[in-house]
Structures are given as C-alpha cells and as structure tokens.
Amino acid sequence: MQSIKQVMKDFENQIPQSASSQEMTRVLLNYPAIKDFINANQEKISQEMIMNSLSKLNEYRMEKEAMEAGKEGQNPGFTPELFINYNYIDVTYVPTQSYLHQQAQRKAAALIDNRMMALDVQRAKLEDYDLTSPQRLILMEAVTTFIEDIKVNLRQARGMYISGPFGVGKTYLLGALANALASLGYQVSMIHYPTFTTEMKALIGQDNQLFIMLEQIKKKPILIIDDIGAESNSAWLRDDLLGVVLEHRMKESLPTFFTSNFTMAELEVHLASSRNASDVTKAARIMERIKFLTKEWQLTGENRRLSDR
DSSP: OOOHHHHHHHHHHHSOOOHHHHHHHHHHHTSHHHHHHHHHTTTTOOHHHHHHTHHHHHHHHHHHHHHHTTOOOSSTTEEEEEEEETTEEEEEEEEOHHHHHHHHHHHHHHHEEOTTSOHHHHTOOGGGSOOOSHHHHHHHHHHHHHHHHHHHOGGGOOEEEEEOSTTSSHHHHHHHHHHHHHHTTOOEEEEEHHHHHHHHHHTTTSTTHHHHHHHHHHTOSEEEEESTTOSOOOHIIIIIIIHHHHHHHHHHTOOEEEEESSOHHHHHHHHHOSSOTTHHHHHHHHHHHHHHHEEEEEOOOOOHHHHHO
C-alpha cells in the first residue's frame, strides 16, 4: 500500500514533469477530499490510474471549490463524487438534499390543484394547525386516520364534511391535508365552490369546455369542495353540476371532502330552496350522496381571520 506522500515522491522520481506541472499535481493530490479518497482506496489505485485521472481529479476539485464558494458548478443541484471506473478515477454527480427537496416540492405541486384558494391555504401544513381545543384535536385525529386509511385503500377511505362559522380554520385544515396528500403522491383538487360554479356558468355555450371540465373534476382521485352552500343555488347547479359530480364519486367510492357554514341539515334546506316543489326530493338525493361519501364534523371558535388582522 502506498501513502499519498509516497505517491507524490514516485511521481517526481519516475514521471517526467516540468516544475510547474509537478506543483499543479502536488496541489491537486493534496486537495483534502482527493487525498482522503486515494488514501481510502490505496489497495485499488495505482500510479498509472492516478496519472490517467488527473483531468478528472481536477474537474472534481474545481466543482467542489465552486460549491464551497457558494457558486453553481456545471451541474447545478448536484455534487461531485469520486469513484473507481475500471482503470481510472472518475467523477459522478449525485443530487444534493436541497435539489431532492425541490424536486419533491415540484412533484407535489404538480399533483395538487388549489389555485382557487387563498395563499395561506395553498401553503398550509398539518404541523402548523392549531390544536388548542378539543374539537381541533378530534379533527386532526380524523385527518390522520384518513391518511392512514388511504394508504391501505383509496376507495375505502371516507371523506369529511366540516361545518362551522366563518374563519375558524375549516379550509386551512383541509388545505393542509391536501398538501400532505400531494407530498405522498396522491392527486388532489381543492375547489372554492362558489368560484367554481361561476367559472362553470361562464363555460356554457363554449363548445365542449363545460363537459370537459366537469369530467375532470368528477374523476379527481381526491376532491375537496370548499364553502359549499355559499353559492347562489339553482336547479342547474344542484342537479346538472353537483349531482353529476357526486353521483360519479359515490359509484367509484372516490374520497371527497366538504367545508361549509351550513350543517348537513342546513345545506339540505339550502339545496331545496327553489321554485319547484320537487326540489325537496332532489336536495335529499344530493344529501344522501354527501352522507355516503363523508362523515359530518363541526368546528367552532373565534373568527381567526379577523383576529389575525
């Protein structure tokens, strides 16, 4: 086995080099990370291998020094590592933890559609959710249970219907859940229902756009419908929009969540409020689907939006 000191001595004695070349080689082989690699692999590395690898070793040193100086190397997001490649020392590039984290974030972002939601909801995290009341603790337990259930069988995991007054944290909790699910690789869509209904109305008469959008929404693996009951109800919205979405999701057992200022009983009254007497029956049909898909929870407390301001 040869030490790095012996390797350098042999270079000087046996390999013709100019004084400047010898000095460059000395600096290169005494670079701490290179020196450590050669010492750790003495039994596998020969003088000839080192001589044949000087350009690769120099590439490695330059990349390491650039990163240490806070600069981007030739492969941003990747760090160089030395390895033995047959009869010479080569450089490979492995992703940094920062790069892997960014990639995971991009992947999660591609899996979640929450563009209708406020910025704080888009960025919500379960670990930031306030657990200072018994109701919040119970809801967090239900959310945690859902996450565990969905890992076993997506179609057997039952959603949640969370009702309560304005600003108590219903939407934030489900926004945090949506982000957690996306980070686990699940595709999630979170829609603000009044905004969604307005957008759908605007698509009427625009070729097939309304049908396409409806097909996309109803087939989402996980769907969160925020603020249902805040829309201006109509027979078309209830029967041809919400009814179609819920019918498909019930048949396919797709996880569905709701937030509302209305309890389920109050939402049924809202959905029935139109001119046609048969709307009571149609509202009841909608509610049967919601009850099949979800379990009802209530969240009360102060309006945190106002208190935060």
